[in-house]
Amino acid sequence: MMSERDRISIREREIRSRRIESQLIGLQAYQNAEIIFVYVSFRSEVDTKSFIRKANEDGKRIAVPVSIPNGKILLPCEISGLDDLVPGTWGILEPDKDRQRLVDSRKIDLAVVPGLAFDHFFQRLGYGAGYYDRFLPSLREDAVKLGIGYDFQLIDRLPVEKYDIPLDGILTDIRLLVRDGVD
Ligand SMILES: Nc1ncnc2c1ncn2[C@@H]1O[C@H](COP(=O)(O)OP(=O)(O)OP(=O)(O)O)[C@@H](O)[C@H]1O
Ligand SMILES: [Mg+2]
Numbered sequence: 771m772m773s774e775r776d777r778i779s780i781r782e783r784e785i786r787s788r789r790i791e792s793q794l795i796g797l798q799a800y801q802n803a804e805i806i807f808v809y810v811s812f813r814s815e816v817d818t819k820s821f822i823r824k825a826n827e828d829g830k831r832i833a834v835p836v837s838i839p840n841g842k843i844l845l846p847c848e849i850s851g852l853d854d855l856v857p858g859t860w861g862i863l864e865p866d867k868d869r870q871r872l873v874d875s876r877k878i879d880l881a882v883v884p885g886l887a888f889d890h891f892f893q894r895l896g897y898g899a900g901y902y903d904r905f906l907p908s909l910r911e912d913a914v915k916l917g918i919g920y921d922f923q924l925i926d927r928l929p930v931e932k933y934d935i936p937l938d939g940i941l942t943d944i945r946l947l948v949r950d951g952v953d
Contacts, residue, residue: 771886771895771923775814778920786943787817790918793941794882795824798953799914803879805831807846810855810863815884816918819852826851833873836864837901844905846873875908883937885917889928892917892936892949906935914938914952921945 778786794800806825811818822832833846837859847864848871849855858864865871883902885894894917896902906915915935921942939948946953 772814774922775886775920778814783814783817786920787811787820789943790816790941791821791824793946794821794916794918795828797916797941797946799880799916799939800825800830803830803914805833805848805873805877806880806882807833807835807873807878808882809884810834811884812860812862816920818882818918821882822849822852831873833878834863834865835901835905836870837862842899842901842904844901845870846875846878846905847871848873875905876910878909878913880914880916881906881909883915883917885919885923887928888917888919888924888937888940890924890926890947891928891930892938892940892947893928893930893934894937894940895928900933903933903935916941918942 808818833848835844836847837844849865854865855863856866887895915937916939917937918941921944924942938952
């Protein structure tokens with residue numbers, strides 16, 4: 771999945787990311803959200819920077835992950851915009867250390883999460899460290915957990931283990947899968 775994702779041209783990545791972005795901002799879960807947690811795209815992941823800009827303009831409050839490698843924990847920290855970000859762990863953009871504003875996970879209404887692969891049972895496969903499996907249970911029951919990825923990343927069935935947390939929806943450049951009651 772990683773090499774397939776790396777093979778997409780920058781132009782094509784942009785096109786597919788824009789498609790996902792425009793679907794995303796049309797969702798009820800987006801419209802209703804006051805605070806949105808969203809990963810900051812790295813390498814060939816679906817680009818979220820343009821989404822962050824747009825959500826800011828729409829008056830949404832944005833929290834992005836700060837990873838704490840010791841314990842493999844993600845902390846949601848609020849940013850005012852992309853200018854607040856600097857390269858952190860592994861070069862992933864994160865809010866500047868001195869200016870981290872921790873957000874209570876229970877205030878998050880929508881969480882947009884990355885993945886290497888997703889399946890039709892709303893399961894996700896990450897990078898194998900369990901960061902998101904530790905973070906997702908801290909959200910409110912009614913918060914919407916949405917995975918975004920390129921369509922080829924959505925496969926029939928993934929192997930699942932006991933800590934894997936299923937999502938509420940999966941959005942690709944071509945499809946939207948949602949559980950009953952979501953959007
Ligand atoms: N909540 C948890 N408590 C304890 N161990 C956990 C928890 N969540 C995941 N783990 C463990 O962490 C390891 C990595 O998990 P997993 O393979 O599911 O990662 P992943 O979902 O692919 O990665 P990520 O969430 O970082 O994208 C596994 O051994 C898993 O059992
Ligand atoms: Mg997992």
